Amino acid sequence: MDKVLESAGMKKSFGRSLLYTLPMFLITFMFMTGGKPNFSDPASALAMMTAFLLVNVLYFFMHYTGKTDRYRAVLFIIFALSLSYTLIHNMLEVRKSMSFSQADILECKIPFCHLVIPMMILPAAFTKSIIFPGSIIGGFANISSMVLLWLVATVVLGRGFCSWGCFYGGWDDGFSRIRKKPVIKKISELWRWMPFAVLIMVALTSALALMPTYCSWICPFKAVTEFEQVTSVESATKAGIFLSLFGGLVIALPVMTRKRTQCSFLCPMGAVNTLSNKITPFTLKIDKQACTECLKCVEVCPLYALTPEDVKAGKVSLFCSRCGKCVDACSKRAIHYGIRGIPAGTMKNFSRNLFLFVSFLFMAIFSAGSIISTFQGLFKFIF
Amino acid sequence: MKKVKIIAGISWAFLCLILIIILFPGLNSFSVSVSKLPFMKLNPRYTGGEIANQVISKSCTLDIRRPVFNGFLKERNSGFVQLDWHGTIPDMIKDSIDFDHDGNKDFCISINRKDSKTVLNPFNKKVKEVLISTPTSYGWAARVKLVN
Structure with missing residues (x-):
């Protein structure tokens, strides 16, 4: 599997992965600190730095290992937990309930x-x-x-x-x-x-x-x-x-x-977003020439977005949320991130890099506030 | 044609990248623009309706709001009128309300703020019951059910 990822250009060297992480590093730094990191409150500074490192380490590993869903899920789950923590914490402080x-x-x-x-x-x-x-x-x-x-x-x-x-x-x-x-x-x-x-x-x-x-x-x-x-x-x-x-x-x-x-x-x-799948430039594509129809992708898809018929037809349904689980599971790299207009099986690496940058950047910035606030609460509790 | 499709696809993808990058720094100013859209105002069923009349006494002010009968396509048969008391409110509130401005009092409402007990005395057939009577951050609010 690693050789397949390497030959497809998904798995990158350490230096190359760092290079790909650099834009994410700079942009998330600007958003999380506002360009001026404030170290006056140690707990807040530590929380901000931890969140910043977490986001960038996960993004680095997406490039370094060639795996998507594994690292996306870590941030996605932390986002859900931290948002609930932040909301509940605020409500208990303000309303006591x-x-x-x-x-x-x-x-x-x-x-x-x-x-x-x-x-x-x-x-x-x-x-x-x-x-x-x-x-x-x-x-x-x-x-x-x-x-x-x-x-x-x-x-x-x-x-x-x-x-x-x-x-x-x-x-x-x-x-x-x-x-x-x-x-x-x-x-x-x-x-x-x-x-x-x-x-x-x-x-x-x-x-x-x-x-x-x-x-x-x-x-x-x-x-x-x-x-x-x-x-x-x-x-x-x-x-x-x-x-x-x-x-x-x-x-x-x-x-x-x-x-x-x-x-x-x-x-x-989810139904509304399914309809908007028609607009977005980013899709998943099935390279029919590489696909062996092992149906591993159908088995792992968490949203019932793939059926054996879809795989045979070489199309991913509108229900797909681009989580990347099927991409990670495909040993032939036949199913891959794509851009509308680009034929399946071509420009796989370019499409993945662009999609990952856009989607991960959105999640990283959107989740930053609640993750920082959760870490802050955690550090205040520990120390 | 194939090349055109590829160029269009990649251009759209890069445009999306720019959209995401400018979204967060511009969120506050873009949100202000969104808030000015014609439908971006809360339905009177949530705001309580516009203030139609104000009764100012020594220490507190009573806002009598316009009755709300809003429905999806047409007015509903039942609605409410919202009353808001601001300022230093006495422990016992007792006010007579003329919500339709016909010169006649339509109901009298008494509220004991200590136990939240609210008594409604209707003088008009359209006035039915107290829907909500609750302390608020600004004082006290009550909604009284009306029928058309």
Whole structure:
């Protein structure tokens, strides 16, 4: 395998890998420090340096080993954990609770996340307003910044956002890696259309109710962020639903199937990002001449994006999130990162380098704030 | 044609690279532009509606907001009126409200801030019940259910 990676130019020498890491090193340094590193608070400085080194070491190893998913997943999972830590820590400090009150809703103080976007579209078009009790501009996780971040990310990365930008995806990605072999081996690929059904349902119900129904009733990630105070039968039912979905789709099923079941079967944002896969310049390509149809890629794909028929046809479906698991698993390097317009089997190394730089840079900068804040908390706790 | 496709693909990929590089340093200013888009305002169901009338007393101010009946395509049959008290609020709040500005009081609301007990005394058939009565960072807020 190493020889295949080396001959394909994916696995690089130490010096060459350092050279490829240099632009990431400089850009992340500028973003994380603002160009002026501040060492007045040792815990903050140490946290910043640790996060900076973590990001760049992972990127270096992507080039040095030629493996993508292994190192992407480390940052992706840390991003998910650190965002939840940061949010929960802030809420406990400000509100002394993970739940939000009626006053928080009335004062429009709820942090906005990208999962609300599919539900905002119809009301925004018909009522010219946003149906979420958050802040339009200013404050933590405001609506304008989050919409802008998601919009650019989805145009640039398509469904790649689900593996390189989503701060929830790391949860089921992490749980899907716990067991070495799956207990449940076969789930019908028809289920991968389920997020479209969820998308249609939540888009229509949200428009009719003028409230984000997915957030109110379904979103399993309320278990690791914030939720409505349990004060009535309705709020208790909501809590029961999101806890069950978190336990089932984010923990149990990923452990048993080694797949990202929440992302594959529930997330409406995944459905929207699937559609934007048509726009992004970055794709995965199958080199039919090199492919032996061993179907290892189908087996490892965490999002049910590859079927034996796709492999035979030499095409990767729109469900692909470019996590790179199949690329790492392919011993012939037949499946590879590509750029739209460039034929399969050509310019493999160039396409991978460009995609990795764009997607990793997005994840590194997007996650930096919460990772630094988590390390800061950790160092303050230790020392 | 093949070459054109390759050049177009690579150009689009590099444009995306530039987009990502400028996104974060420009996030604040780009977000301000996004916030000025016509649909970028919160629905009155969340803000409570515009302030229609202010009642100023010695120590506190009561904002009576415009009744909200907003629906997706048309107005709904039921809605609410939001009341916000600011400033130094007494432990017992008692106010009579004319939300439709017809010169007649529509309901009287009494709130005991110590135990949050809220009593509504409607004088108008359109006034139904108290939906929310809660302390806020600025004082106290209440929403009263109305029907059209």
